[in-house]
Structure formats: C-alpha cells, structure tokens
Amino acid sequence: MAKKNRLKDLSFGQRIYITEIAKGLGLTLKNMFKPKFTMQYPEVKFDPPASYRGRPVLAVEENGQERCVACGLCSRVCPALAIEVQAAETENEKERYPEKFEINMLRCIFCGFCEEVCPEEAILMSKDYELAFTNRADAIYGKDKLLTPVSRLQDRINFVRQFK
C-alpha cells in the first residue's frame, strides 16, 4: 500500500485549525450554562443507591448475635483472597462463629462475591466508600470494624433479596 501523505489531504480551512478551535470553544460555552453535576465532596457526601458495592461488612442482629457462622465460603470464593476467617465453637444452636474475621481492604476489589455466596446473609456490601490508609496494617479490618447492625443494612438486604 502506498504511503498516504496526510498533509496533502487537508484543505486550507482545516490546515489553519481556527474553525475547529472555534467549534470546541463553542461546546465549552454551551456547557457552562447547563445544570451542574459536580458534587462538592468531601463537604457534600455522595449517598449511593442500594445497588452500590462499598466495603463489605458483617451483619449483627439487634440482640447482638452475629449472623456469620464462619463457614469460610466467602473466604473461598473471594477472588482477591481478602478474607480470613477462623472458626470456633459456641454454645449457640448454630454451632460455630468466627473467632477472627479479617478483610484486607487493600486486597478487596468490591466484587460482591462474598455477599452472594454467604448462606447466612451475614456479609453484605455497605455504602461505605471512604477507605484510605497510611500503612498496610491499617487496611486489615477486624471484627471491630466490620460488625454493623442489621438496621443499617436493611436497604441492601432488601436489594439483595430481589435476586434470590
């Protein structure tokens, strides 16, 4: 194929660019008078819809009972190996509970697989998207940071149930 000399193909009007620049500026000008979408974060916070997948959390019932039975399925399904669960025995009817439950937020890719696989509706994707750390250790969330009352997750639970 013969090499195409592009310069030769341009007309004079195109070659001086002025029309194109004017067109671009016109578009900018038009948008200046349209309604604004920008949110003044962090002064104004984004309130995500129920379908939003923020950091995973663990649901705890109103009576303080944790839902998780430490089955390890979330840990198994997690494609990023973010979850570490250590089970232990309890006197409760559901014989096991997580003695240790850690999610490494640096590993988590917020895919929601853990939520999908959980047989107890215990791990749920919250609306929390503010995750910043200054060192690796801080990114590992233990039960203290993960346990969240069911009442605060109702929105998401309703959403998830539509697909069960």
Added chain:
Amino acid sequence: MPKIIIDGKEIEFKPGQTVIQAARENGIEIPHFCWHPSLSVSGNCRLCLVEIEKMPKLVISCSTTATEGMVVQTQSEKVIAARNAVMEFILINHPLDCPICDEAGECKLQDYTYQHSVGESRFTEEKNHKEKRIELGPNVMFDGERCISCSRCIRFCDEIVGEKELTFIKRGDRVTITTFPGKKLENPYSMNVTDICPVGALTNRDFRFKSRVWEMAPTKTICSGCARGCNIDLWTRNNEVLRITPRQNEDVNSFWMCDNGRLNTFKHVNANDRVSGPHLRKEGQLIKCGWDEAYAKTLSELKSFAKDEIAALASSSLTVEDTYLVSKFVRSTLNMKNFDFVRKVVAGSGDAILIREDKATNAKGFELMGVEPGKSASGGGLKFDEIISHIESGRIKALILIEEDLIGWNPAFEKILSKLDFLVTISTNFDASTSFANVVFPASTYAEKNGTWINFQGRIQRIRPAVTTIEMERSLDGMSQSRWDKFGTDFDSWGKAKKNDARPTWKIISGLASAFGTKYKFTMAEEIFNEIAHTNPLFTGLDYDVVGENGVQLKTETVKKKVTI
C-alpha cells in the same frame, strides 16, 4: 479370569468378588455410603443400586457377587432414577446446613447430592430433630441429626478393632448411634470412625472447627509414632500442622491409624518451645547465637577431650540419610567409637492391629544397616548401657545427643546428663535434656524435611516436608500448597506464619564436619540417599522416585552380609 460387563466395558474379576469391588478395581465408581472396602457388607444405604440383565429388579452392587457374563448397567435411566430417589430419602431428615458442618468439603453426602440428585426437595414437613454434640468418647463427637445410619462406625469397632462399643438404638427415622451402657468410644483406634463416617456425624474433637478442609494443604508422609510407619497425610495451613489423617496403604496400615499417632505426633512441630537458631549456654542461660559461633564452640570444646572421653547417642527415629551422615561424621571425622542409638521399646504397648512396642520409626533401618540399637555398637565401641555407665563413672565427659530427649524418655537419666562436662544436642524442641546442654542446634522435625524411614517390616518409606523452616520456600521446594499458600504474599497476615531457624540433622552435621575440616558435598537429602543406594547393596536400584508414595519392601533376606553404615 472370569469376565463381567459393566456399562458396556468388559472387565475381569476375581471369583467371589462383588460387583462393586470388581467395578472399583477397574476404576468405575458406583456411589455408596455404607459399603467400605475393608468392612463387611451391610447393604443398608441402597445407593449402590445397579441394573443387571435378567434380574427382575435393581440390585445392590455391594452384596451381589459377580458371575461370569453378567451385564451390569450403572448409568441406565432406571438406576439414575433410583439413585435420585435414595438421595431424596436420605436428605429428608438430614439438616441442610453444610456451612456449619465440619465435614463440608470432604462429605460424601455433599458430593453425591451434587452428582446424583436433582437438587430440589419436595419435603415440606418439619425435619426430625435428634441430639447433637454428644461426646461418644474422649476424641469423637457425634451429631445425631447428621447421621445417615450407614453403620460403618459400628462395623469398624466390631470388625477392625474387635471392641463392641457402638450400636444403633431406636427404629425408623429415630434410629441413632450410641455407645453400649457403661461404655465409651475409647478404643485406641476410635478416631478412624471420623474418617470413614461418610457425613459429618462423627467429628474429630481435636480438630473440630479448626479449619475448612479446602484451606489446608495435605502432604503425603509417614507417621512418627511407632515402628509401623503408617502412611499419613499431614494437613497444614499457614505453616501450621492442624491434623493428621491416615492414607491407604494395604501393605502397612490399610485405611487406619491409631489415635495416639493422630493426636500426639504433630503438636511439637507447632509448639512454642521449638528451638529456633543455635543456642549457647552463657552464664547458665541458653542464648541464641549464630551458626558459625555454635560450630566453633562445639569444635573447640570437643577438641579439648580425649577420643574415648566423648560419646554420641542418637535417636532411633533418625532418617536413613541423617543416620548415614551422623555415622560418617562420628566414625571418620571425629574418629571415635562410642556411638549408639537409643532404643525406645515399651513392653506391652503393642497390639495385633497396628501399634508396635518399638516407638522409634527407624530401628529396623539400623539393624539392617548393621547396628542393633542398644546391643552391638559396631566397630568395637561402647554400646548404650556402657556409655551411660561410663558417663556415670566420669570416664565419658562429653556427649553429642542427637534428636533424642533422654530425660523426657526416662527421668532417671537426669542425674547422668548432669554429670557431663560438655553436652551438645541437636534438638527440635527445648526439653528436659537441653536444660543440661552447653550447645543446642535446632533440628528440623520430621514434618520439615525429606528423608526415609525403614519400618519394622523392612519397608522403606519417604517422609516429606509439610512445614517450612526459614531456609525453605513452599513453591521452590515442591511442597504441597493450598490456594492461600500459592497466592499469598509476605504482607498477608496468614503469610506471616512462624518459621523456625532449623535445619535437618544431616545439614547440621555437615556444618559441624566442615568446622572440623571435612567437607561433605551434599546439598539435599536426596543426594545422600543416592550415595547410599550406590554403596549399600540393600538399597540397590532405589531412589526417591522408586520409593514413591507407598514405599518399597527391601529384600532383607537376600542381603547375607550385613553392611556397616
């Protein structure tokens, strides 16, 4: 041999075999719960139904003897429908809470439900409730709801152990397992029922809820409990041994192992009292030091004694490779004769099933190689009892103690060891004997090294590393890996598992030898084994691959002339 046709495939069988046995030997799996290759036929689960030509109804393949020309269908429409129906019945009262059950992941009911069931239950009534968490014995927990009444556990106790401990009570859907009045499930093999129970009804109390099976990596190795050398899997997670299960080897242990082996042979590997890094006694305290410092100290101390003032005692559980190098070092490099192995025989502790009186794993190995531990230290040196009495009388002043806690074995040796001027030990854990040591070298346990042991039958078997020390790397050393081992990094909390600064005994001995000016060229245990295989007729033709996963019976009778290690 007579022939039978299963699913259109012609296979040979031995007369007297049942259809399920013939199929299994030819790699055709007929699903079953109650049948077990080593137990009598019970025929109660009905899952192994197959269609046989000219028979009016489906028959259970576990109790149908194969006959010449039989035509069996295991995948016909009728069979699949029947199997599905059996599964549905079994699942009627079975709890559907696998996430809580400890068996999940290695459960036959789970597997078969995936394979042979439609996956929908038509049962809308309340499930039957039974007692849960019953302690059948010190080591086994029973969950009545999960039991599918296959009777394997009962038959195991009756037929393999010969102790009638378990039985069914009640009838119909209330039937459950219990121990006979006044009895417990406490025979020395009781925990095997947790392996053969096809569901999560019987669980190992020591391991219960510690880990999911898929989180661990199994390593094929040998039990260190006694001279039988049962084939086992060591299950590790985060560089920690969590459980042991028996591995089938019909020549050694069949499907079984004893509870003592299962419970008491791995905890020292994880223990906090592991020796990590060489230690020197300074002002009465054992202080961690560098390897070179420890070697130099040992060298200078040993040099200050006359040859006949030094003795060496080694465990009879050393691997063949360790033994080879230790002997070489003691005989050639140190040029001393007082060297023997510690015999650990507990009279009356053995039985006719698996457990041996000899608690050391490789005593037969020494015997075959020309040293009878405790009887005839070859080369005219002192034997065990004489070494002890010479220490007592002060004629022997320095002792090299290899992988053996003499005092832990027999507290009477405390006053013997306290008499020594210089004691150097190669130890896995700090123990009663190291409290008298001047130098302690950290030895890898059997779970951290490659090597071979020769069991009481003269069968050579391989041990493999399951736990890493600081000089090992799971992937590079070809060790078994779980998903977490494979993809984890040092920054993951599970990747920060404890690793000890320990070395296999042969490596410590090489280091010591080079301090004495003798260089051994070995860089791994396998090379030592290859050298033994070239020099010792007993091992001719053997290498690690030949020994393989199931070991090799040595031709002990054909070796007339005993060879000296």
